[in-house]
Each structure stands twice: as C-alpha cells, then as structure tokens.
Amino acid sequence: MEPIKKHYKNFLISLFQQFPKGHLAAASTLAAGLCFVLAAVPSGNAEATRQTRLPLDLPTQATPPKFVNHTPSNQPHSGLTSTLGVSLRLKDLVNSTLNPVPLVLASATAEASTIKEEPKWQEFIVKSGDSLSIIFQRAGLNDRDIYELFNESAEAKELRRIVPGQTIAFQLNDDGKLHQLHYVKDTLNSLNFTRSEDGFIAKKIERQPDIQVAFRQATINSSLFMAGKDAGMASNLIMELANIFAWDIDFALDIHRGDQFRVMYEERYLDGKKIGTGAILAAEFTNQGKTFQSVRYTNAEGASHYYTPSGESMRKEFLRMPVDFARISSHFNLNRKHPILHTIRAHKGTDYAAARGTPIKASGDGKVIFAGRKGGYGNTVILQHGQAYQTLYAHMHNFGKGVKVGTRVRQGQIIGYVGTTGLSTGPHLHYEFYVNGVVRNPMTVELPKARSIASAEKANFLAQTQPVVAQLEAFKGSSRLAMASDDDN
Ligand SMILES: [Zn+2]
Structure with a gap:
C-alpha cells in the first residue's frame, strides 16, 4: 500500500x-x-x-x-x-570563444555553386556513391592531382573518409591545376589545403560555436x-x-x-x-x-x-528502482507464503514485473561479486558497493555484456535482462538490498547521497558556481522586471 x-x-x-x-x-x-x-x-x-x-x-x-x-x-x-x-x-560569465575563421564558404544550396572569390571556387556536396576521384573529375581535375595532394600532405588521408552531405570546394590556378582545396567535415570542422612551393600546406579549421x-x-x-x-x-x-x-x-x-x-x-x-x-x-x-x-x-x-549551491550532490548513490517500465508485483515481506513452495518463506526483496528482456540496471556504482546461477534465484548478479552495501538481482534471462566477477559497473549500467530463471512464476526482477550484511526493504531503506564536494575542492567549486547561481538570480530579477513593465529591452 x-x-x-x-x-x-x-x-x-x-x-x-x-x-x-x-x-x-x-x-x-x-x-x-x-x-x-x-x-x-x-x-x-x-x-x-x-x-x-x-x-x-x-x-x-x-x-x-x-x-x-x-x-x-x-x-x-x-x-x-x-x-x-x-x-x-x-x-x-562563460568564456565564450568565437574564433576568427580565415575562410568562410557560403553554403551551397545547389549541388555545385560558385563562390564570388578570385580566383573562382567550385563547391561540391558529396553524394552517396561519390568517390574522391569522381568529385575531382567534376572539378576538372584527375587522379594525378589526387596523388599529388596525398603525396605532399599527410593530412590528405582524411579525404578518404568523405561521407554524403559534406562539401569539398576547389580553387584552380590559371593552368587548371589545384591551388586550394577546402573540405568541410561538419558544421564545426574543416580542413584547408593550399599549394605552396614546398607542396600542399594543410590547415585544420576548428570553429567554436558562440x-x-x-x-x-x-x-x-x-x-x-x-x-x-x-x-x-x-x-x-x-x-x-x-x-x-x-x-x-x-x-x-x-x-x-x-x-x-x-x-x-x-x-x-x-x-x-x-x-x-x-x-x-x-x-x-x-x-x-x-x-x-x-x-x-x-x-x-x-x-x-x-x-546544490552549497556543494551537495543532487544524485543519490543508489537508484531506487533498477528497472524502468516495471510494476511492483511483490513487496518486501519477511512473513510471506511462497507462491510456489506454499510455505512461509521470507520475501527478502522487491519483485518488479516486467517484460522478458527488459534491461536491469546497476542501482549504484560497484563491483560484481557474483554472476551466475544461484539455486532458486536463477541467473543472479550480486554487486558490492563500497564497504557497507550489496545489491542482488535475480531470475535474469541473461547477463549484461562483460558482466562477470570482478567487473566494475557504473550506476545505471545494464547488468542483465529480466527473465524467469530459477523458482519463478513469470518474468520479473527480484531485487534485494543489504546494508552491512542485513537485508533491508529496497523501497524504504534510506539511500545515501552521492559524494558531495570534498573540502579541498570547495574553493574551486564556489569560484566556478557562485557566479552562475548569481546569474540565475539576476535573470529571475530581470524577468520579474520585464513582466512588470512589459518592455522590450
Ligand atoms: Zn522476489
């Protein structure tokens, strides 16, 4: 109830x-x-x-x-x-960085568009099925130009990884040879090659969003x-x-x-x-x-x-429930009549009914101390969390990837999947929670908070977060003002 x-x-x-x-x-x-x-x-x-x-x-x-x-x-x-x-x-407030960008290409709406520069740029959007060879041909270049570029610049190998949607722009010199190539990998990253007397010079351009x-x-x-x-x-x-x-x-x-x-x-x-x-x-x-x-x-x-502004973690060391989308089918009850054995047998955990295959998550960071078959529990994982806590997950259909004795797991990591192995009437997770070796009700046991900011780190923490909290307060103030005056500045 x-x-x-x-x-x-x-x-x-x-x-x-x-x-x-x-x-x-x-x-x-x-x-x-x-x-x-x-x-x-x-x-x-x-x-x-x-x-x-x-x-x-x-x-x-x-x-x-x-x-x-x-x-x-x-x-x-x-x-x-x-x-x-x-x-x-x-x-x-935040060190915002907007780097000057030496070359900005206008984004092409058509497949190939020219850019008003001297000499002319030709820009191509990589389509599915395109190869570097095909794109060079479109620009009026050939495989020898590719060879030259690859031969003279180690960075050119990145051009092997072109994918549809990226753009490559070319600038040819008066002899029709490649003078500059601009490869836009994504919104923030591009690579520029410029011919010089010592071969092509590559320049990585990494844009920082504002x-x-x-x-x-x-x-x-x-x-x-x-x-x-x-x-x-x-x-x-x-x-x-x-x-x-x-x-x-x-x-x-x-x-x-x-x-x-x-x-x-x-x-x-x-x-x-x-x-x-x-x-x-x-x-x-x-x-x-x-x-x-x-x-x-x-x-x-x-x-x-x-x-919190004073440095306490918002997280708790344990998730209250190790499965999403489940309903509790049986509560912790030390005097329960067992549904299969029909004898009084303590129900030392909480049962979560869920579809077979539903992921089971480690309720806290810890170490696997048992992973295998365990009598009526069926496929079971037991985790040790620090000195004081243990959690047990039973009736699993199968285990999470890499989950075996000695494995370290993070809170929320999938350690197995709901099943009905062992003494079980249908797919569910049986979950037990131990504090200093004593079994406790997982639904009501007081869960420890995750580690707060250590005292040695407190000064750093406050220096970084106090201006942010102050700004939140300022926003609140200014928005109240704006609401009152309904003004537009
Ligand atoms: Zn159970």
Whole structure:
C-alpha cells in the first residue's frame, strides 16, 4: 500500500501527463511524443541513463538572443499561467570563444555553386556513391592531382573518409591545376589545403560555436512537458531538467499546478544561427512551495555533475528502482507464503514485473561479486558497493555484456535482462538490498547521497558556481522586471 516513490516509468509518463480534465486533443498529440520518449530511453552508464537525449527538436525561438523577452503565445491548451524567456549574450560569465575563421564558404544550396572569390571556387556536396576521384573529375581535375595532394600532405588521408552531405570546394590556378582545396567535415570542422612551393600546406579549421546563455521559466498548469514546451524548450532540455531533480522530486506523484521552474542553459550558435542547446548551467524547481536549486560543476578531471549551491550532490548513490517500465508485483515481506513452495518463506526483496528482456540496471556504482546461477534465484548478479552495501538481482534471462566477477559497473549500467530463471512464476526482477550484511526493504531503506564536494575542492567549486547561481538570480530579477513593465529591452 505504500506509495511507490521514484517510479521511473510513471516519472516519464508524468512529464507528459495532463492533470485531470486536460484537453483530449493535446493529450493525443502527446501520446505520439510519449511513445517516442519511451522508445528513446537510453541504456548504458549512469549519466546516459539519467539524461535522455531525443533527436526531436521542437520549434524554438528563431530570434537570436540579445536580451529578448517574449510573452507566451496563448495557445488553447497553454499549460502556463506565466512564461518568460530571456536570452542574453554573457561573455563575462562563460568564456565564450568565437574564433576568427580565415575562410568562410557560403553554403551551397545547389549541388555545385560558385563562390564570388578570385580566383573562382567550385563547391561540391558529396553524394552517396561519390568517390574522391569522381568529385575531382567534376572539378576538372584527375587522379594525378589526387596523388599529388596525398603525396605532399599527410593530412590528405582524411579525404578518404568523405561521407554524403559534406562539401569539398576547389580553387584552380590559371593552368587548371589545384591551388586550394577546402573540405568541410561538419558544421564545426574543416580542413584547408593550399599549394605552396614546398607542396600542399594543410590547415585544420576548428570553429567554436558562440555559446550564449539562455533563460526560461514557467509555472506549471497542466504538466511539466507542456509548461516547458510553451516556454520554448526542446524536449531533451525538459528531460534533462527533470533528470537533475529526479532524486528529490517525484515527478510521477508530486507535481502540482502552480509548481515553477527556472532554467539557465547554453545555446550554441554559429554565424548567428542556432545549432543546438548545450548543458543546463543552473536550475531551480519549486515543488509545492519547496524550492530546490542546482548548479553544474565540472571538476579537475573534466567530469560534470549537478550540486546544490552549497556543494551537495543532487544524485543519490543508489537508484531506487533498477528497472524502468516495471510494476511492483511483490513487496518486501519477511512473513510471506511462497507462491510456489506454499510455505512461509521470507520475501527478502522487491519483485518488479516486467517484460522478458527488459534491461536491469546497476542501482549504484560497484563491483560484481557474483554472476551466475544461484539455486532458486536463477541467473543472479550480486554487486558490492563500497564497504557497507550489496545489491542482488535475480531470475535474469541473461547477463549484461562483460558482466562477470570482478567487473566494475557504473550506476545505471545494464547488468542483465529480466527473465524467469530459477523458482519463478513469470518474468520479473527480484531485487534485494543489504546494508552491512542485513537485508533491508529496497523501497524504504534510506539511500545515501552521492559524494558531495570534498573540502579541498570547495574553493574551486564556489569560484566556478557562485557566479552562475548569481546569474540565475539576476535573470529571475530581470524577468520579474520585464513582466512588470512589459518592455522590450
Ligand atoms: Zn522476489
């Protein structure tokens, strides 16, 4: 009868769920999106699991951020009582780097287009089936030119890896020989070859996107997803926001009308065009009057995690549930009558019914101390987490890749798949949790917080994060001002 906390399936669903009496039309539109999200739930390590990335990018503000306020459009299903987006160029805050680019090619809309330069450039988009030889021929060059280029420049071998969609531009000299070649690998990377007296000189051009800091805030009226969408946030950004607070807020049960969030994140621009969103830098979530704040910190090793402004980790050392999309079929009960043996036999864990093959995730970082068949437990994995904790996963159909005794696993890593091996009546995961050798109820045991910032690192942490938190506060202030005056600066 106890409420199921941190139920990840419900958590996902709740992001999209309307409160009762929601609009049907909106709900059905969301159904498609929900299937998509459910299908897109990643596996892999902890970070990947906690940060669902979707290729889907909802329409976002086309306006280049220049401290822009925008008022929400009054859509019929608008989930907001108030939404405000503010974006700002913030070079002081984040070391934004926009490198001068020595050569910028106009992007071609046609397959081959000329660029107004002296001498003439010819640009070709690599099509499927193209080879370097074919593209050189199109430019009026031949295999001997390719040979020359490859012979004189070691970097030319990168041209062997051309893929459709990339562009190659040529500049020929008066004799019809190759003078310059420009190979655009992707939006940010290109390679330039220029003929000199000593052969071709290669130059790598790596463009840095212009990082701008964006701010969005909303009050939830129907669902987190609707509120985020109306605030101009892409689905993956909404998911990331929810993931940051998922250890503190139960998104399945606890979200109420009037809850608010504020998020400050990176947007990446190239030549004034938005090419995507980056990381969330800081966020705030007010849930039923209780406000949680979180800030991103990158340590000396380059790993980024979220902390409270005082340096406590947002994560817990253990996931409450090691399987997504499961329902609890049997609770921890030390006086249970066994369904097969029909005798009183303690049920020392929680059973999660799920389809055969559903991934089972390590609930915390740890080491595999058992992986194999274990009597009535069937295929079983036992993990040791530090000194005090052990977790056990039973009735697995099969084991995760590379999972054997001695393997180190990360939180969220797939260690096996749901099955019904051993004494079992149907596909489910039997999960046990031990503290200092004593079996505990996995649903109610108090879970330790992940490591907070060490005192030696505290100064670094504060130096990096305090300006970010201050900026979040400033955004809040300025957005309140903007809402009051409804002005456009
Ligand atoms: Zn069980």
